[in-house]
Amino acid sequence: MPTPLVLVTGVHRALSARAAADLLTPGSVLVHHDVGRLDQGVVVRTVQAAGAPAETTALELAHGCLSCTLRLDVLPLLHTLGTRPDVARVVLQLDPALEPEHLCWSLGHLPLDDGGTASDAVTVEAVVAVLEQATWLEDVTGEDTMADRGLAATADDERTLAQVALGQVGMADVVLLAGPPVDDWTAVRLHAVLERWVPAARLGSIEHWTPERVLAGLDGSARRGRPHSPHAPLLAGQPRLDTDAGVQLVRFTAARPFHPERLHEAFDVLLDGVVGSRGRLWLATQGERAVWLESAGGGLQVGDAGPWLATLGDDAELWAQVDPERRAAAALRWDPVHGDRDAALVVLVHRQSPDVVTDALRDALLTDAEFAAGPELWATFPDPFGDWHADPCEDSTPAPDPRSSTHPEENR
Secondary structure: OOEEEEEEEOOOHHHHHHHHHHOOOOOEEEEEEEOOOHHHOEEEEEEEEOOOOOEEEEEEOOOOOHHHHHHHHHHHHHHHHHHOOOOOEEEEEOOOOOOHHHHHHHHHHOOOOOOOOHHHOEEEEEEEEEEEOOOHHHHHOOOOEOOOOOOOOOOOOOOEHHHHHHHHHHOOOEEEEEOOOOOHHHHHHHHHHHHHHOOOOEEEEOOOOOHHHHHHOOOOOOOOOOOOOOOOOOOOOOOOOOOEOOEEEEEEEEOOOEOHHHHHHHHHHHHOOEEEEEEEEOEOOOOOEEEEEEEEOOEEEEEEEEEOHHHOOOOHHHHHOOOHHHHHHHHHHOEOOOEOOOEEEEEEEOOOOHHHHHHHHHHOEOOHHHHHHOHHHHOOOOOOOOOOOOOHHHOOOOOOHHHOOEOOOEEO
C-alpha cells in the first residue's frame, strides 16, 4: 500500500511550517523545499524525521524552474520515502510558489527514472491549507503579483497572489484559519466565501486543531489531491447557493458557443468584484476542443481543455478512456447536431451584481442569426485567444497539466 502523504500549503511560510510541524508525529517525515534562491539555480531541501534533527541540503539545478525542482528532486524523494518501511506518513510543506494542484497531478503523471511515478509509493491523504484571517480575502480579490509580495519563484514569475492563494484553498480538504479577523464583517465574508468555494473542506483553527482526529474524519467527499477537471460538476460538494454578506455563487450555462471577441471583452466583468470563476467554454472558432477558464481576483487564464466527446466518432478505444461520470453528464445534454458542446461557468461574486455577470456572458454568446449561420461563418470570426503553447522548463510556473495544456492567456 502506498504511504499516506499530507500536503501543507499557504502563502505564509511561518504558518505553513507551524501546521506541518503539528503533523510530525512518530513515524512521520517532514519535507520542505525552499525555492527562494531558484533564480540562482539553488533549492534548499530540509528533511526531518520525528524526534530527529532536521537535515538541510542545498541542491544545484541546471535549470532554475519549478518543473525541474519537482521532476529532479521532490518527486524522487517522495518515492524514496514512500518505500521505506520505517515511514508511516510523509508531510510535504509546500513553498508558496509550489501550487498543490500541479504537485498532485505530477505525482501520477511525471515519470521517474525507473519508469514509474511517485504515486506508486505515496498517495495523498489530505491537502491542508493555512490562511491568515485578516488578509486572505483581500489577497484573493486583489491584483498583487507573487513578485509584489516577495513570493515569486523567479524573475519571470508573473502569477498573481490571488491565483495562487485561491488555488491553494481550492485543493484543500482541511482549511486552518490563523490569527483574528480584522473585524466581524470580515469574518462573516471570509466564511461565506469558503462555504461556497470549498464546501466539502473541514474548517478549523490552527490554534486548536487535532491533526489525527481531523484527518481521520475526512469522508468520501474529500478531494485527497484529485485535480479539478473541466468536465466535472462545477458545484461539487453541495455549496450554499444563497447570498451572505454580498457573497454569492452565480451559475451560467448555455447550449450555444461564445463569439470569441465579445467574450474577451466580457472578461472585464469577471475581474471586478469577483473572488473567482471557473468552468468550460465553447468558442465558435474552436469547435473541436473545449476551453477552460479560471480567474481569481484581478487575474484570469484560459486554455485547452481537451476534445469534445462529439469529436471522438466511433473510436471505441478513445471512448473507453473517457471518465464514466463525464459520459453520463454528456448523454443528458447531448444535442443531435453539436453533441456535448456547451458552456458552463460558476462565478463567486462578492462586490458584483449577479445580473451584471450573467448579462455580460449572455451578450457574448452568438446571436440567433449567427448561430443559425453555422460553423462556416463562425470560422471567420476574429479570435483573440489563438493557441496556448509554453515550454515548462523555460517558464517559472509549471504548466497546469490537470487541464490538458492550460497556459496563461492574460493576467490583468
